[in-house]
Amino acid sequence: MAKSLRTGLSSLTMTSLSEANSKFGFRLFRELKQNTEDNLIISPLSISTVMAMVLFGAREKTAFQIQKALHLDEVTEGGKPSSGSTAKAACGTPGEVHSQFRSLLEEINKPNDDYSLVIANRLYGSQTFEFLQSYLDGVKDIYQAGLETMDFLHASEESREKINSWVENQTNGKIKNLFSSGSINPATVLALANAIYFKGKWAMKFKPENTQERNFRTNKDISRPVQMMKQSGFFNIGNIEETQGKILELPYTNKHLSMFVLLPTDNDGLEKLEQDLTFEKLLELMNPENMACKEVHLRFPRFRVEETYSLRSTMEAMGMTDIFDEESANFSGMTTHKGLAVSKVMHKSFVEVNEEGTEAAAATGVVVGYNSSRREIFNCDHPFLFVIRHNRTNSILFYGRVAAPW
Known part of the structure; x- marks a missing residue:
């Protein structure tokens, strides 16, 4: 060749x-x-x-x-x-x-x-x-x-x-x-x-004893019980156009790969987030220069899609x-x-996510410093988007939407 x-x-x-x-x-x-x-x-x-x-x-x-x-x-x-x-x-x-x-x-x-x-x-x-x-x-x-x-x-x-x-x-x-x-x-x-x-495996694993059954609001009127994981720690987090929501980076061991979670502010805000999100905006949101390392109180559901x-x-x-x-x-x-x-x-x-980390299949970090003493709340109790990226090559391995965890 x-x-x-x-x-x-x-x-x-x-x-x-x-x-x-x-x-x-x-x-x-x-x-x-x-x-x-x-x-x-x-x-x-x-x-x-x-x-x-x-x-x-x-x-x-x-x-x-x-x-x-x-x-x-x-x-x-x-x-x-x-x-x-x-x-x-x-x-x-x-x-x-x-x-x-x-x-x-x-x-x-x-x-x-x-x-x-x-x-x-x-x-x-x-x-x-x-x-x-x-x-x-x-x-x-x-x-x-x-x-x-x-x-x-x-x-x-x-x-x-x-x-x-x-x-x-x-x-x-x-x-x-x-x-x-x-x-x-x-x-x-x-x-x-x-x-x-x-x-x-997550760089910072969730402790199984902190996981509790909590409601996940699939829309304004309907909720369903899920196993909600919980931890507090320092994560890269950024805002999505002031009011539309937040993006959080969940790194895997040694930060070779990361999951980025895009969470709209409103329970029924996913449709608008998807509608307004362009590819260029997504890249911009995942850029570490546009995120800050802050203390975050995180609730994130176990899910399998x-x-x-x-x-x-x-x-x-x-x-x-x-x-x-x-x-x-x-x-x-x-x-x-x-x-x-x-x-x-x-x-x-x-894709399956639990306290240990993520298992996914298909037939794809630098701390910039603390700039806030206020703890951020990132509560994934309503529909969200996620991206799993191979950081060295910037390759998106998986791209998904969780509307109803199971």
């Missing part, structure tokens, strides 16, 4: 790709929230990675649509537009975007004693279909995604179970049945799977239309055969 794919990634380019992935995730979240007021959880990095593997085999307009929807056309190198500014240059060739993906995934997958974080990719191809060796070599080299041949034609259900078993194993048993019955059939040619798993999404219609709404149309799709970087199109894009995410 080209030497450029093995070069290290500067902090600027890593930030550029991470920002593109996060911007895509923020936009995807906004699309999905239009259809639900319930809990919502996605892993932007998981979805971006699997779609980048599709991009590697796409050409011309098909590639351009994927690149634009993923915001990869905005990725820069050294402050200049990357060679990926044109679909022809970046898509399906060993270009800068794919090089940066490789370096980003290598950085995130580095072994660490403080937490478990693994991102894994796998291709499952029909044994009767011929893929270009250049495509197979490229995705294996860049995305560490080996190809396993499957008998989709005669054993589609057994193939589905095998793929689901791999995903379940990679996510420590948290993501089960990613591909539902019937989603893999005799017409399946290629299934791409990505799994991300994270388990981290698990959601499954079929993303085809959402991807189409974001401009990725050709990949689903066998007449329009151009995957000539993947195969010489025509008529190949994507039929499904499935995403399943899981």
Whole structure:
């Protein structure tokens, strides 16, 4: 593989790709929230990675649509537009975007004693279909995604179970049945799977004996009992536009990763917060320069969120239309055969938070000083947003909404 794919990634380019992935995730979240007021959880990095593997085999307009929807056309190198500014240059060739993906995934997958974080990719191809060796070599080299041949034609259900078993194993048993019955059939040619798993411990754990049953107000009129954790300590905290709410950083051990919690002031203020929040505002809020370390009296619920999404219609709404149309799709970087199109894009995410820390899966600090003697109250007894970020790369691993903890 080209030497450029093995070069290290500067902090600027890593930030550029991470920002593109996060911007895509923020936009995807906004699309999905239009259809639900319930809990919502996605892993932007998981979805971006699997779609980048599709991009590697796409050409011309098909590639351009994927690149634009993923915001990869905005990725820069050294402050200049990357060679990926044109679909022809970046898509399906060993270009800068794919090089940066490789370096980003290598950085995130580095072994660490403080937490478990693994991102894994796998291709499952029909044994009767011929893929270009250049495509197979490229995705294996860049995305560490080996190809396993499957008998989709005669054993589609057994193939589905095998793929689901791999995903379940990679996510420590948290993501089960990613591909539902019937989603893999005799017409399946290629299934791409990505799994991300994270388990981290809080830098400051909650004491279980302080956890109490308290009411969580899901809206103005309805509340439900939850197990509410409690602690007082020094945390980075900031204001969201004076009256709209507050943002709190909950770091994991040694601050390699953090959870940011965005809590509206009003019990029913989440909709307005989501409506007014832009991607640029979110980055600004999470910037440590815009937060202060203060003593905080914190109440935070135990919660578990698990959601499954079929993303085809959402991807189409974001401009990725050709990949689903066998007449329009151009995957000539993947195969010489025509008529190949994507039929499904499935995403399943899981996050569980307790006194010890967070366990999360999906098929992503400096103390600035004390500036207040007054203790802040941060009481998460009504719906809130949260972000789990890999701090070294600024990658958003998970982005979610908790409307009703369970």
